[in-house]
Amino acid sequence: MVGPRHARMIIPPTSVHTIERARLVALVEHRPVVVLAGMAGYGKSTLLAGASRRQQVKGAAIWLGLDDSDRSPARLVADLVTAVGLSGVEELASDLEPLRASAPRAEPLILVDSLLEVLYGAELPVTLVLDDVQELIGAKGSIELIDHILKWAPANMRVAVAARVAPPLRLQRLRLDDRLTYLRHEQLAFTPEETSEAMHTAGLHLDAETVESIHSATGGWPAGVRMAILATRQYGEHRQVPTQLRRDQALAEYLATEVLASLSDDLREFVLDATLDEQVCPSLVDSVRGTRNAEAMLERCVADGLFLSRRAGDAEEAWYHWHPLFAAHIHRRVVADYPERATLLHAAAADWWSAVDAPTAIRHAVAAGDGERASRIFANRWLELLLQGRTDAMLQALEQVPEGSAYAGDAHLARTLVLVQDGNTDDAQAQMHGATDAAALLPPEARPEFEDRMAVVELFRTGYGLGLRAAATPGAALLERFHQAEHRPDPAVLASVQMFVGMGRTRLHAEPELTLSMLRSSAATAHDTGLLALELSALAEWCIPAIAHGRLREIRDVAVDVLARADERGWVGLATLAPAVAFLGFLDYWQGNLEEARAQLDRSLTMMLPFDSDLRVLILDYLTQVCLELGDLATARRYITEIQPLVDSDRSARWWHSMLAALEGLVLLAEGHTREAVALATQPMTEPEYPMARAHRAKVLAHAGRPVEALAELDLMPRGRLVQVDCLARCVEAEARAQLGRPDAHASLEQALAAAGPDELFGPFLGGGKRLANLLKAHLDHGTAHATAVTQVLGRIASGHRRGPVGEQLTEREHAILRYLATNLTNEEIAKAEYISLYTVKTHLAHIYQKLGVGNRRAAIRRAAELDLY
Structure with missing residues (x-):
């Protein structure tokens, strides 16, 4: 009969619902030593019990579940001898009897050696399982005995060790000799x-x-x-x-008895405080606890497998993730057993999170019973949330703000903007009335800033209702009001208005220098106050008016950097970043990268603000041109149809009519309706002129065999405003002059090449047709200062592609960085491997994403695999 003492030396029975985990079975039985480290409930004993029963079929399995008594080396050895005897191997019985007799008097190490000698003599394979080794932590003598067994175990013996924390054993030599399999809770968790x-x-x-x-x-x-x-x-x-x-009482009791009770006092107290949030970092935990050792304690929890993992990433401060069920139940216990402590923790957490994430801060303030604090945080941060595109998060935060707060007016303002976005103008007006009434309840010192936020909401309502151009004038007046006010406006408010006015002025094509300055100022204000989403939005918008300055590659670098930084925060689809994506599409079109241009422009359409009709028309304009160059006439015609109602609306800029007419002429010409195309191209232009309109009209006339009229059209076109338009105009001019047999065609072509060279604007040459290609070949013989550019264009024309393979566009360094993407290395680790800065890695990644036409790392890996770039 097996007594209570011997029960822990018997292999545990199999549960009826145990599943066979083949992936782990193979790992457990692969090497002579296996260590399983993970908190309670990760199936360590179940896994090893299954391995032991399989071992019994072909040999012997020895099981010993350790307890506090085994901290004595003598007792540990005695238990080992007993466990071997209970394994049922008859051939060992006679050799074990002397060991049992001498166990009370023998030196433990000598007795272990004697036991190993007995096992050496066995002709069958043996598995020794030592379960619950965490019981021996701090028991130096017993740990040394297990180390001795691991070092001198016979060749026919496999040793399996299971512990709830990383056991303090000497495992390095076993690793170096490839004799160790070490499984942590990450591997032990169910797939x-x-x-x-x-x-x-x-x-x-x-x-x-x-x-x-x-x-x-x-x-x-x-x-x-x-x-x-x-x-x-x-x-x-x-x-x-x-x-x-998260509410299950049985699970709560399991965690309390099996996990919390097993921790040391200092670690238990730390866990009770640090599980306040599922996602934590050292500065947060130190802030709520009033300590400076959080990082060391968090790392201790990770090392011990205490339901905590370190998140990979490039953040300056490490972030950790508690198992959600563990964090939920531990914090519920704090609230139940230590309510005053829980209140203080939540209040401290609200202060810390208020500068990091407003919804989380509000949640903690409400949990602390401080509705006024929750309302104040919402008032200070809701506009920033909205600008980040986090409407859902803002609404969730709004639901937590208590009724009757002195800051209730901001709840009305937030709801106003949400309703305006949804097109619900009547309810939005009612919310504005509510905001006005609530303003009367504010303390006098809080009213000026609230009135500023009201003015911003009114400005946004104007932009949403009448278009961005309509918001430029009232926005400028609001900025002047801020300038003259005695109080300093909130940075988020000031930067928002500056950006909104800059957007309106961009749509008006008004004073580009002033517009660029205003957008730069908005970005700088947002940067100085940590409003990253607003900073990136202002820089994204800056890319559009900056086109007038040329240096398109420099603008591209800004756009790529903006999108890369947004991607790090998960803001890839943020509506206010659409101008940066659109710019990359514009640039790809002018560089002749048509498929990439189409992808970027399509993406920008899905992102942009719904009321930004001017940007929508511009994107559709470029998409029409891209489709024409690709020969997709049906889609080009569809885009023309989409543009028409936008141009005919009351909000439309007058110059869009000349753009649409020019586009229609190009489409008609491509469809074979030459007479109709020429008739449209020769109609007098009565509206203000769109920059590319005359170049497109001239292209229609030149390709229709009417070079004199094409040149006359180009003579009326202002030059020097946009380098890409100048390049197109010079290409058309060269074609028309060549048709007339004029030798100055080469002068026009040289001017076009000079305009194209710095930014590789080869699109106009690639789209010029066979006549321009022949002219380029003759231009080489004629003599040119841009022979390399001509050769590149002719090479792309000859290959039948509008651009070279993606792999050829990547630099050598970008190829090297690309190869790292398929690994699990973080950006910081890539930087260390390549001996470059983290910023440089991010810049390379941004360029790689842009060249591959993707938005993130996972998509880049897939695209690179498709192109066989690895």
């Missing part, structure tokens, strides 16, 4: 497939979405999945299980 199998084995046949939600809620923690199975049976409503698990 999505294993979670699904566990559900199925338990008789639960759930849909894939429900299983995925349960796997996400539990993080693959096997004990959590088991609790989910029980909760599913208890509550019946499958889709509510993730929520119920």
Whole structure:
């Protein structure tokens, strides 16, 4: 009969719902030593019990679950001898008897050597499992005995060690000799497939979405999945299980008894405080605890497998992620057992988060019972959230703000803008009346800033209702009011108005120097106050009027950098970044990279502000030209149809009519309707002139065989305003002069090449047709200062591609960085490997993304694989 003492020397029985985890079985049985380190419930004992039972079929399995008594080396050795005897190997019985007799008097190390000698003599394979080794932490003598066993174990013996924390064993030599498999909780966690199998084995046949939600809620923690199975049976409503698990009392008791109770006092106190949020960083934890050792303690939790993992990334400060169920239940225990402590923690967290993430700060302020603090945070940050495109987050924060607050007026302002975005003008007006009434409740010192925010909302309503151009004049008046006011306006308000006015002036084509200065000022104000989304939005908008300055590659670098920095924050689809994406599409068109241009322009259309009709017309204009060059006449005609109502609307700029007429002529010519195209191109221009309109009209006339009229049209065209338009005009001029047999065609072509060279604006040459290609060949013989450019253009024409392979466009350094993307290295680790700065890595990545036509790392990996760039 097996007594209570011997129960921990028997292999645990298999649960009826245990699943076979083939991927881990192979790892456990691959090397002579395996160490499993993970907190309670990760299936360590279950996994090793299965391996032991398999070992019994062909040899012997020795099981010893350690407890506090084994901290004595003598008791540990005695238990080992007993466990070997209980393994059922008859041929060892006679050799073990002398060891049992001498155990009370023998030196533990000598007795271990004697035990190993007995096992050496066995002719069958042996597995020794030492479970719960965390019981020996701090027991130096017992740890040394296990190290001795690992070092001198016979060749026929496999040793498996399981512990809830990283065991303090000497494992480095085993690693170097490739004799060790070390599995942490990340590997021990269920995969999505294993979670699904566990559900199925338990008789639960759930849909894939429900299983995925349960796997996400539990993080693959096997004990959590088991609790989910029980909760599913208890509550019946499958889709509510993730929520119920956060409240499940059985799971709470399990964590309290199996996890918290096993921790040292200092670590337990740390965990109770540090699980206030699922995502934490050292400065946050130190702030709420009033300490300076959070980083060391967090790393200790990671090393001990205490339901905490370090997040990969390039942030200056490391961020950590608690298992969501663990954090939820531990914090519920704090609230229940130490309510005053929980209130202080939430209040401190609200202060820390207020400068980082307003919704989280508001949540903590509400949890602390401080509604006024929550309202104040919302008032200070809601506009920034809206500018970040985080409307949902703003609305969630708004739901937490208590009614009747002195800052309730900002709730009305926030709702106003949301309603305006949705086109609900009547309800928006009602909310503005509510904001006006609420302003009377504010303390006098708070009213000026609130009135500033009201003015911004009114400005946005004007832009949403009448278009950005209509907001330029009232926006400028508002800036003048800010300048004359006694109080300094809130930076978010000031930068927002500056950006909005700059956007309006850009759509008016008014004073580009002043417009650029205003957008730069907006970006600088936002940068100085940490308003990154606003800074990036102002810089993205700056890319459009900056086109008038030329130096398009420099503008491209700004656009690429803006989008790369936005991607790091997950703001890829932010509406106010659409101008940067559109600019990259414009540049690709002028450089002759048509497929890339089409992708960028299509993407910008999906992002942009719904009321920005001017930018929409401009993007559709370029998309029409791209489709014409690609020969996709049906889509080009469709875009013309989309442009027409925008141009005919009351909000339309008058110059768009000349643009549309010129586009229509190009499409008609491509469709073979030459007479109609010429008739349209020779109609008098009665509206203000769009910069490219005359160049397009001249192109229609030149390609229709009417070079004299084409040249006459170009003579009326102002030069020097836009380098890309000048390049196009000179190309058309060269074609027309060549048709007339004029020798100055080469002078026009040389001027076109000079305009194109700095930014490689080869699109007009590639789209010029066979006649221009022949002229370029003759130009080489004629003599040119731009022979390299001519050769590149002719090479691309000869290859039948509008651009060379993507791989050829990547620099050698970009190729090197691209190869790292398929690894799991962070940007910081790539920088160290290449001996370059982190900023340089990010710049290279931005250029790679732009050249591949993608927006993030994962898409770049896929695209590079498709192009065989690895």
